Amino acid sequence: MQPELVIFDCDGVLVDSEVIAARVEAQLITEAGFPITGPELAERYAGLTFRDILLRIEEEASIPLQASLLERAEKAVDRALARQVEAVDGAPKAVLMTTAPRCICSNSSPQRLEMMLTKTGLKPAFADTVFSAEQTPERRPKPAPDVFLFAAERMRADPANTFVVEDSAHGIAGAKAAGMRVIGFTGGRHSYPGHADVLTEAGAETVIGRWADFQPILAALSQWSEAR
Missing domain, CATH: 3.40.50.1000 (HAD superfamily/HAD-like)
Structure with missing residues (x-):
């Protein structure tokens, strides 16, 4: 059938696109105080929205992450994807x-x-x-x-x-x-x-x-x- x-x-x-988005998002999260590489982010949080990734990191590491990261990440990822995807x-x-x-x-x-x-x-x-x-x-x-x-x-x-x-x-x-x-x-x-x-x-x-x-x-x- x-x-x-x-x-x-x-x-x-x-x-x-995942490898591109992970690289951009990992850099922003690292700058916010939670060191992580693009490959680590892609493996550990594959399939999650960036909002959910931030929530998971806050729970796991007890590190408050600014809500402004969402908007910054969305714009940065869109720019990178438009050039490279x-x-x-x-x-x-x-x-x-x-x-x-x-x-x-x-x-x-x-x-x-x-x-x-x-x-x-x-x-x-x-x-x-x-x-x-x-x-x-x-x-x-x-x-x-x-x-x-x-x-x-x-x-x-x-x-x-x-x-x-x-x-x-x-x-x-x-x-x-x-x-x-x-x-x-x-x-x-x-x-x-x-x-x-x-x-x-x-x-x-x-x-x-x-x-x-x-x-x-x-x-x-x-x-x-x-x-x-």
Whole structure:
């Protein structure tokens, strides 16, 4: 059975933005009194919004972080992404080869998604099927399932026959909570040793490290669904 819907995360899955954002955010957090590198930030807080990252750090380190960091980080990351963001290698071809209905579900703002997808040439492949957690009624980001369920309703798809491609444990948690099946992805430049294990433990049925493997894996998992 062909999937009724294939959902792609954006950051770190379609566009190689995570490594850029982590570098900028880590510098701001370090300057605020909590030393951390970009790779450390990407690994420890993958999939979280910057607001949630700051809350986690405040809880873990008992360091108050200024609310002004949010606005500063958003502007700095947007500037860096506008200059540097590129599509993940193989992503445009993999998306176009996906014959099932497809969409994007992301924690990024609609404005940032528009900019990144336009710059990387991916926007025409999705048209108006790009969903931000900010567009959901409660505006709850992943790991809440809201954006996934919102997309499935808009696309008139059964969550049980929907596949999601995610690069973070938080994203996988949200997709699983929505009743969807998940393929983990470790092909972004922010990937780290043990990344695949983290995604598997979070609930991914399998993990791929390059887009060339996506179509065969999707077909195999779809057939397995029929056999169950």
